[in-house]
Amino acid sequence: MAIARILxxxxxxxxxxxxxxxxxxxxxxxxxxxxxxxxxRTGVVWSVEDDEVRGDRVLKEVLxxxxxxxxxxxxxxxxxxxxxxxxxxxxxxxxxxxxARGGLRPSPTETQLEVSGEEPPRMTEARTNAxxxxxxxxxxxxxxxxxxxxxxxxxxxxxxxxGALIARTVDVDQPFPLPDPSLPGADLTSEQAAAAKELRAxxxxxxxxxxxxxxxTGSGKTEVYFEAIAETLQRDHSAQILVMLPEIALTxxxxxxxxxxxxxxPAPWHSxxxxxxxxxxxxxxxxxxxxxxxxxxxxxxxPYRNLSLIVVDEEHDGSYKQxxxxxxxxxxxxxxxxKLEGAGIVLASATPALETSVNAESGxxxxxxxxxxxxxxxxxxxxxxxxxxxPPEKGCWLSPHLxxxxxxxxxxxxxxxxxxxxxxxxxxxxxxxxxxxxxxPGTDNWLTEHRYTGRLVCHLTGYSIPKPDTCPQCGAKDxxxxxxxxxxxxxxxxxxxxxxxxxxxxxxxTARSGEETRSLVSRMADGEIDVMIGTQIVAKGxxxxxxxxxxxxxxxxxxxxxxxxxxxxxxxxxxxxxxxxGRAERPGRALVQTYAPDMPAMLALxxxxxxxxxxxxxxxxxxxxxxxxxxxAAMILSAPSADAVDKMALEAGAAAxxxxxxxxxxxxPAPISVVRGRHRRRFLVQSAKSVDLSAYMAAxxxxxxxxxxxxxxxxxxxxxxx
Ligand code: ADP
Numbered sequence: 001m002a003i004a005r006i007l008x009x010x011x012x013x014x015x016x017x018x019x020x021x022x023x024x025x026x027x028x029x030x031x032x033x034x035x036x037x038x039x040x041r042t043g044v045v046w047s048v049e050d051d052e053v054r055g056d057r058v059l060k061e062v063l064x065x066x067x068x069x070x071x072x073x074x075x076x077x078x079x080x081x082x083x084x085x086x087x088x089x090x091x092x093x094x095x096x097x098x099x100a101r102g103g104l105r106p107s108p109t110e111t112q113l114e115v116s117g118e119e120p121p122r123m124t125e126a127r128t129n130a131x132x133x134x135x136x137x138x139x140x141x142x143x144x145x146x147x148x149x150x151x152x153x154x155x156x157x158x159x160x161x162x163g164a165l166i167a168r169t170v171d172v173d174q175p176f177p178l179p180d181p182s183l184p185g186a187d188l189t190s191e192q193a194a195a196a197k198e199l200r201a202x203x204x205x206x207x208x209x210x211x212x213x214x215x216x217t218g219s220g221k222t223e224v225y226f227e228a229i230a231e232t233l234q235r236d237h238s239a240q241i242l243v244m245l246p247e248i249a250l251t252x253x254x255x256x257x258x259x260x261x262x263x264x265x266p267a268p269w270h271s272x273x274x275x276x277x278x279x280x281x282x283x284x285x286x287x288x289x290x291x292x293x294x295x296x297x298x299x300x301x302x303p304y305r306n307l308s309l310i311v312v313d314e315e316h317d318g319s320y321k322q323x324x325x326x327x328x329x330x331x332x333x334x335x336x337x338x339k340l341e342g343a344g345i346v347l348a349s350a351t352p353a354l355e356t357s358v359n360a361e362s363g364x365x366x367x368x369x370x371x372x373x374x375x376x377x378x379x380x381x382x383x384x385x386x387x388x389x390x391p392p393e394k395g396c397w398l399s400p401h402l403x404x405x406x407x408x409x410x411x412x413x414x415x416x417x418x419x420x421x422x423x424x425x426x427x428x429x430x431x432x433x434x435x436x437x438x439x440x441p442g443t444d445n446w447l448t449e450h451r452y453t454g455r456l457v458c459h460l461t462g463y464s465i466p467k468p469d470t471c472p473q474c475g476a477k478d479x480x481x482x483x484x485x486x487x488x489x490x491x492x493x494x495x496x497x498x499x500x501x502x503x504x505x506x507x508x509x510t511a512r513s514g515e516e517t518r519s520l521v522s523r524m525a526d527g528e529i530d531v532m533i534g535t536q537i538v539a540k541g542x543x544x545x546x547x548x549x550x551x552x553x554x555x556x557x558x559x560x561x562x563x564x565x566x567x568x569x570x571x572x573x574x575x576x577x578x579x580x581x582g583r584a585e586r587p588g589r590a591l592v593q594t595y596a597p598d599m600p601a602m603l604a605l606x607x608x609x610x611x612x613x614x615x616x617x618x619x620x621x622x623x624x625x626x627x628x629x630x631x632x633a634a635m636i637l638s639a640p641s642a643d644a645v646d647k648m649a650l651e652a653g654a655a656a657x658x659x660x661x662x663x664x665x666x667x668x669p670a671p672i673s674v675v676r677g678r679h680r681r682r683f684l685v686q687s688a689k690s691v692d693l694s695a696y697m698a699a700x701x702x703x704x705x706x707x708x709x710x711x712x713x714x715x716x717x718x719x720x721x722x
Pocket of ligand 1: 186187188189192215216217218219220221222223224374543
């Protein structure tokens with residue numbers, strides 16, 4: 001009797017051994033159920049051994065095998081790699097793969113009815129209506145036909161009994177339509193065609209080949225990587241392609257571009273997907289039938305059978321870093337996954353991360369450049385507004401220059417976009433009487449005033465209360481005052497400035513669902529909105545042809561916090577935002593309000609000198625051995641009291657192993673030192689590039705014995721230092 005080593009999607013250190021019952025056909029990668037403790041669990045066979053490893057142990061038996069194709073070896077290797085790199089257990093990574101258990105089983109079925117063409121012996125008005133509705137809507141459930149026709153269930157049943165409607169059993173989850181790679185793409189410009197040719201050549205050959213598609217905003221990067229997708233599909237009739245995007249908001253508009261190019265919408269995957277859609281995508285991916293998947297970072301952990309090409313669009317985007325649970329960077333993991341799969345990979349961006357740029361310079365990635373927008377579209381002119389010399393009027397946030405530009409733009413019948421990366425009305429609420437700053441209970445974070453909902457909200461924990469009439473500290477009446485601007489407050493100012501304009505806010509508060517997002521984006525694209533005021537959600541991917549003015553309200557807000565990538569991130573975000581302007585014939589401009597116009601990020605933005613900016617960043621990071629020239633990892637401890645966490649932090653500091661070229665900084669209170677009543681301390685570990693910092697962190701973690709109420713998390717390549 002063989003033995004199966006089964007990995008469960010739980011944070012366990014290793015797979016468990018089970019006996020394989022006689023006649024059960026198992027291979028490495030099979031999805032199975034087996035008893036674990038008192039419950040039946042789903043897991044994946046990691047290896048199959050012969051009986052010798054059993055010794056005299058009595059083993060429980062595998063219970064059942066799912067009818068899902070086994071997980072390929074490359075995927076299992078990837079899980080092992082991701083676990084070791086992120087200092088997580090393989091089971092925790094497997095947990096990210098098994099996110100839609102319904103996908104392991106065949107689709108549920110339902111009975112649908114359709115007209116047979118036979119007339120019922122007796123016709124009534126209700127029957128005529130029902131047959132008409134059934135003809136119109138095509139095969140559908142009895143309930144749907146009854147509803148469409150406005151008749152009772154009895155009428156439908158009667159028609160079925162007479163044979164006028166016939167029943168068929170169909171799968172609820174339908175397969176995705178197949179993409180057609182032979183449809184024609186756009187007429188490429190010569191620069192686009194040159195890039196597409198290289199991508200097609202690599203895709204035609206197959207194998208691991210990393211590219212950086214480095215093209216200014218609106219230069220047609222999507223059109224170019226479509227060519228790589230088409231070639232991959234043509235070369236291999238079972239090839240699967242993953243296109244990763246940072247935001248769900250982006251997915252909506254781009255789905256229809258895929259539809260146009262390949263005659264079929266791709267399979268979507270993101271955290272907001274309803275369960276039914278998740279299980280459908282998961283199943284179709286696992287069976288190899290979903291050929292193009294478009295998704296957020298977690299789509300990297302789907303069980304593709306034949307992953308042949310990965311596109312990471314907007315590869316510089318911070319949302320590729322997952323901060324909870326298994327902390328991974330989806331771009332970096334995608335490169336590793338492509339390597340293990342022997343697949344192509346295209347990283348696309350107008351503002352590549354320094355990490356990616358350095359890889360392109362060293363020749364590890366092939367850089368393909370797109371320097372211009374197609375047709376008449378031009379990159380916008382960027383000017384800086386020095387807020388020290390041209391400040392807004394008291395109580396306002398827009399400088400006279402920007403206010404004037406908004407008026408001009410409206411008068412010309414064109415659209416404006418104002419960018420401010422702060423939700424709500426005011427990011428801070430203070431009491432005029434006692435000076436109290438209102439914080440979230442048990443959390444070291446200020447409450448933001450939201451005027452539309454009349455609430456004070458903690459953006460970290462989601463805690464919210466109606467805005468009180470009196471100060472919770474001193475009891476003074478009507479003394480609470482919002483300080484600083486959020487998008488709602490800027491909207492208020494624009495309303496006074498342009499009383500006839502249609503003004504909309506675009507933030508995670510107004511675009512809560514896919515439907516709301518779609519509606520805002522399409523109304524803006526169709527020119528129905530005069531001024532859109534948005535948070536970073538507006539920065540990405542959208543094409544608004546009539547948008548000619550972009551105003552950045554507070555360019556400096558991202559520079560606080562002492563984060564090593566603050567300058568880089570600010571530059572990336574602001575050039576993406578500015579890049580929304582001038583997408584069609586009309587030239588665009590961007591006005592950037594700043595109190596620090598001499599900072600390298602601002603100067604580079606004004607001069608369109610991205611490479612000059614990257615060169616300065618590169619020098620600073622190389623000098624300080626920061627990524628990508630050195631490695632960083634963080635260890636974060638948390639406990640319910642400051643004393644407990646300090647005690648543990650002291651022990652942890654003393655237990656840190658010595659290592660050549662490794663420096664441990666800390667413990668220090670985290671910048672947000674209390675979250676949901678838990679006190680937090682951080683260590684930052686820096687090492688030379690050649691050091692296996694994951695192994696070091698794993699060794700350190702292993703010797704720590706935290707008490708039950710203390711948590712330890714490890715973040716390799718941290719992007720957030722809070
Ligand atoms: P990027 O991804 O670089 O921001 P997109 O691929 O979204 O750019 O292209 C920007 C806009 O220009 C899109 O509306 C796209 O359809 C259009 N476009 C790009 N290349 C061409 C081309 N060669 N011919 C016509 N339209 C193009």
